[in-house]
Amino acid sequence: MKKLMIVAASVLVLGLTGCGYATTNSPATDQVANEAEGAALSTIDDPKLGEIVVDEKGWVLYRFDGDTSEPPKSNCEGECAAAWPPSPSVDAANLTGIDASVLGSFSRSDGSGQSMLNNYLLYRYAGDKNPGDTLGQGVNGKWWAVTPDGKRAGQPAAPVLAKGPLSTIQHPQLGTIVVDAEGYALYRHKGDTDDPMASTCNGQCATAWPPVPAIKAEGSQGIQAPITSFQREDGSTQSSLDCWPLYRFAQDTAPGQVNGHGGADGTFFAVTPDGKFANDGKPIATTGSTYTY
Known part of the structure; x- marks a missing residue:
């Protein structure tokens, strides 16, 4: 299992109402010590997004456009990480349908390990209600399900945030x-x-x-x-x-x-x-x- 030891950084219309308005890609060496027991990655075939990555329980994993890959860095901390829980580090032996050469691990600011594909960090979405759900796809135009090689899956979906009427x-x-x-x-x-x-x-x-x-x-x-x-x-x-x-x-x-x-x-x-x-x-x-x- 390869490891990257990098400390993560935390990082119209107006109605007539009187409202105003204001005008890279190869993981480094060494074994990760804090891999989550039983953590695994595999793939499923989603009818809209194609082949995407899931964890050992079938939950879809995502990548965040706010992160960087060179060098790998997470910009999802605190409450962001509560809404998008980081996917724990995975041993290469626990991969199905994913090439071990693209697997990496990132050391977060709290010392926990987070899995990566092609240096892109992986997350779950707390808003997904069942394994296989892809409700996180396209959220804020920055979150995307992940292909086995770490790329964004599918075409950008329109974010489903809140719907009217109220x-x-x-x-x-x-x-x-x-x-x-x-x-x-x-x-x-x-x-x-x-x-x-x-x-x-x-x-x-x-x-x-x-x-x-x-x-x-x-x-x-x-x-x-x-x-x-x-x-x-x-x-x-x-x-x-x-x-x-x-x-x-x-x-x-x-x-x-x-x-x-x-x-x-x-x-x-x-x-x-x-x-x-x-x-x-x-x-x-x-x-x-x-x-x-």
Whole structure:
């Protein structure tokens, strides 16, 4: 088994609402000591993506455009790594359908080993609900299922983040909160501004808290503030409620969950129908993320 000892670094339309807007490839030598017991890599044939890599339990593995391969470096730490768990180091004897010459291992900042193919680090996606799911494909335009030689699989899929129209649900602790068409809670960030409309959640933050793409307001129910959109610094559009940018939380894996309320050191909160912080911007005991950036 070959090893690379490298320390990872952490790394439009506006409605007439008064909203403002702001104008390489060969793994190094030595044996990896911390390979996860039983870790293995193999392949499956996905009907849309073709041959892709999975772990020993059949979970699809992904690569991140924010990482580098020369030299290998992970830019997914903290809460990003919770949403996209690193795939542990694998012994070459535990490969099926993958050439051992492309296998490598990376030493993360916490000392754990992470598997690589052609120097591209591998991750799972916490949002995949079953082995073989590919819900992480195309998320934020940066995450892709992996071919056996470490390349991006398939054609870039449109990110499925949040869908309109919006509606509301009654949460037992937070009261009435806003959800997307699939029932997933939406959030606001304390670091953002409404005039001009601007998001300060980029990079790893936007991976953990995917911005809600521009959606049509038509058909929304129970919403008491204007739904508009603005252009982010990367050129994509993001929905806003009462001029405040909206987000999903990657670790909400089922409709109605509010795992992101009070997260990121008390800077993200679920949203009320009038665009305010639910529960007056106060955490509830059973939720909250520790991600900082």
